[in-house]
Amino acid sequence: MKCPFCGYLDSKVIESRATEEMTAVRRRRECLSCGQRFTTYERIEEHPILVIKKDGSREAFSRNKILTGILKACEKRPTPLDVLEQLTFDIERQIRQTGRGEVTSKEIGEMVMERLKDIDDVAYVRFASVYRDFRDVDGFKEEVERILAEKDRKQE
Numbered sequence: 076m077k078c079p080f081c082g083y084l085d086s087k088v089i090e091s092r093a094t095e096e097m098t099a100v101r102r103r104r105e106c107l108s109c110g111q112r113f114t115t116y117e118r119i120e121e122h123p124i125l126v127i128k129k130d131g132s133r134e135a136f137s138r139n140k141i142l143t144g145i146l147k148a149c150e151k152r153p154t155p156l157d158v159l160e161q162l163t164f165d166i167e168r169q170i171r172q173t174g175r176g177e178v179t180s181k182e183i184g185e186m187v188m189e190r191l192k193d194i195d196d197v198a199y200v201r202f203a204s205v206y207r208d209f210r211d212v213d214g215f216k217e218e219v220e221r222i223l224a225e226k227d228r229k230q231e
């Protein structure tokens with residue numbers, strides 16, 4: 076780790092800790108030549124997460140894939156992209172925190188819905204209609220009515 080002050084290549088680590096997002100390690104270093112202190116961030120080697128799909132096959136977890144699905148549901152909606160990106164980061168973090176290496180696509184769908192509900196209910200309904208297996212039209216109608224009732228309650 077090169078010293079940003081004098082360019083010397085050796086430094087000692089004074090302090091290490093994981094960042095809040097658990098995606099990097101923050102290290103305080105001290106240059107062995109000039110004695111200046113600086114901070115580095117090193118990405119944590121991430122274990123791959125496998126997603127078990129409906130047909131039982133597995134594929135690597137992809138935040139982008141989730142985002143694509145959400146964007147489709149949010150078409151022509153005013154929700155900013157960074158809010159949706161943050162949502163996918165939250166989901167990945169939640170999965171990693173469980174310590175499990177595998178998660179079902181259904182579980183991911185539920186996690187997305189849970190969050191989307193608070194962000195944009197139109198997008199939520201669109202997303203839910205694709206990812207939740209509504210057995211019939213009535214099941215879907217019930218869900219929409221439940222959301223609307225919940226929304227009314229919040230506004231009161």
Ligand SMILES: [Zn+2]
Binds near residue numbers: 078082083106108
């Ligand atoms: Zn230095």
